[in-house]
Amino acid sequence: MKQTALITGGNRGIGQQVARVLAVDGWDVLIAGRDRAKAESAAARLRSDTGGRLKGVELDVTSDASVATAVQKLRDGAIRIDALVNNAGVFGRQTPELTIQTNLMGPLRVTLGMLPLLRDGATITNVTSGLGELANLDAAHRALLSDPALTREALIDAVRRMLRDHEDWGTDAYGVSKAALNALTRIIARDTVSRAPWAVELADRNIRINATCPGWVRTEMGGRNAPRSVEEGAASVLFGVTTSETGGVFRDGRRIEP
Numbered sequence: 001m002k003q004t005a006l007i008t009g010g011n012r013g014i015g016q017q018v019a020r021v022l023a024v025d026g027w028d029v030l031i032a033g034r035d036r037a038k039a040e041s042a043a044a045r046l047r048s049d050t051g052g053r054l055k056g057v058e059l060d061v062t063s064d065a066s067v068a069t070a071v072q073k074l075r076d077g078a079i080r081i082d083a084l085v086n087n088a089g090v091f092g093r094q095t096p097e098l099t100i101q102t103n104l105m106g107p108l109r110v111t112l113g114m115l116p117l118l119r120d121g122a123t124i125t126n127v128t129s130g131l132g133e134l135a136n137l138d139a140a141h142r143a144l145l146s147d148p149a150l151t152r153e154a155l156i157d158a159v160r161r162m163l164r165d166h167e168d169w170g171t172d173a174y175g176v177s178k179a180a181l182n183a184l185t186r187i188i189a190r191d192t193v194s195r196a197p198w199a200v201e202l203a204d205r206n207i208r209i210n211a212t213c214p215g216w217v218r219t220e221m222g223g224r225n226a227p228r229s230v231e232e233g234a235a236s237v238l239f240g241v242t243t244s245e246t247g248g249v250f251r252d253g254r255r256i257e258p
């Protein structure tokens, strides 16, 4: 049976390269983009470059309705997913709200929405950043995010409070979004291993979740002065697709301090 991957923000940058590699490796690839035309043209481009099987899917990670519609369409097409790559992200001149909605709430929203479509043994890969290192946060928020007892709800509440009260966590919204994404990844994996009520299904189905950092990469986001090629960045992300690990943060296949 062919394996299927879905990559958010797969229409350009690192996500597109992840899609390309998986298509060359024989996966069926769903390129999820917030703009349907861009997702479909990226899929067409990669089909012609690789001879692989790729399709575009409209999916805006900031929208519950968009995720629900995408899930329904995939369900109608009897599609099951072996690898979900939460790659879509924004950096820079965005409001803090949009940054958090895209980089943190997006992966959570897409993960929860796609759960019923994941095959047993599937992997979830959250694309993180070195800018999300805990070392960049002030001591109080470093302690909060690394607390082994932190729950998903408490994490999301704390980030919502940060936005509402314009709290300074010692770094910008991008850094907070990725630090919180690393914590969320650890929490989901921990709840799975300990069979917390909400995560029993994940445990029973051997679903694993990790965060992978591409490094600083030459894309529209990373700019032309970044030291890494898109191929190098995507290779680092792809570790999450096939690993048997869960709950870790990795760069180039090596576990790093979150």
Ligand SMILES: NC(=O)c1ccc[n+]([C@@H]2O[C@H](COP(=O)([O-])OP(=O)(O)OC[C@H]3O[C@@H](n4cnc5c(N)ncnc54)[C@H](OP(=O)(O)O)[C@@H]3O)[C@@H](O)[C@H]2O)c1
Pocket: 008, 009, 010, 011, 012, 013, 014, 015, 032, 033, 034, 035, 038, 059, 060, 061, 062, 086, 087, 088, 089, 090, 091, 102, 127, 128, 129, 130, 213, 214, 215, 216, 217, 218, 219, 220, 221, 222, 223, 226
């Ligand atoms: N480049 C780096 O140096 C670097 C370093 C560390 C981590 N990262 C992370 O790597 C991931 C990919 O970055 P990149 O460098 O490839 O960035 P990029 O070239 O700017 O591409 C970003 C992708 O995310 C998509 N996107 C943004 N908001 C979206 C939304 N609401 N719904 C769906 N898709 C959305 C974009 O779609 P549109 O085309 O529609 O805008 C685009 O496909 C991000 O999570 C980023 O934070 C990058």
